[in-house]
Amino acid sequence: MQSLSNRKKVIEQKPMNFWEKIYLPAIFKGLGITIRHFFKKIPTIKYPEEQRPYSKNFRGQHSLKRDEQGRERCTACGLCALSCPAEAITMTAAERTKDEKHLYREEKYASVYEINMLRCIFCGLCEEACPKEAIYLDGPHVTADYLRKDFIYGKDKLVEPKFDITMLTQEKSI
Numbered sequence: 001m002q003s004l005s006n007r008k009k010v011i012e013q014k015p016m017n018f019w020e021k022i023y024l025p026a027i028f029k030g031l032g033i034t035i036r037h038f039f040k041k042i043p044t045i046k047y048p049e050e051q052r053p054y055s056k057n058f059r060g061q062h063s064l065k066r067d068e069q070g071r072e073r074c075t076a077c078g079l080c081a082l083s084c085p086a087e088a089i090t091m092t093a094a095e096r097t098k099d100e101k102h103l104y105r106e107e108k109y110a111s112v113y114e115i116n117m118l119r120c121i122f123c124g125l126c127e128e129a130c131p132k133e134a135i136y137l138d139g140p141h142v143t144a145d146y147l148r149k150d151f152i153y154g155k156d157k158l159v160e161p162k163f164d165i166t167m168l169t170q171e172k173s174i
């Protein structure tokens with residue numbers, strides 16, 4: 001039947017000649033391609049022995065920052081959670097007591113702060129939304145694990161470790 005578009009091409013199969021019938025030229029041609037690829041530089045990286053350098057734009061695991069006095073910067077305003085398209089962030093806010101002034105910079109802080117790394121798409125919107133410069137995606141990549149619950153990172157994994165303030169003042173004086 002004639003097709004409506006009339007773009008159909010009729011392809012006629014030519015009968016094979018002698019060389020095509022014995023297949024040897026095609027086999028040698030195929031072997032030539034294989035040998036050529038055998039001596040090419042392999043682009044595969046033997047991870048973890050070899051590691052590719054990360055790009056400058058790499059966004060890794062989040063870290064919740066401390067100020068120059070070692071106090072947590074996050075004030076549990078929730079803007080990061082609101083801006084997150086994957087709804088990966090949850091937190092519980094708490095009031096800072098008088099004795100906790102050395103721990104938290106603002107009067108309100110996050111007593112619980114969790115990010116579900118299985119939901120996160122590392123878009124960086126939480127970092128952009130934060131008015132306190134408290135969250136950055138400057139950590140390493142999130143490591144593999146076996147259980148889903150282990151991908152919910154709490155403050156124990158997110159808050160950056162306390163640094164030695166004496167070291168910082170020494171560095172400034174140099």
Ligand code: SF4
Nearest residue numbers: 084120121123124126
């Ligand atoms: S990087 Fe994007 S997806 Fe991940 S927690 Fe932040 S806002 Fe959500």
Ligand code: SF4
Nearest residue numbers: 074075077078080130
């Ligand atoms: S990380 Fe920043 S945006 Fe998120 S709750 Fe803390 S202060 Fe607010």
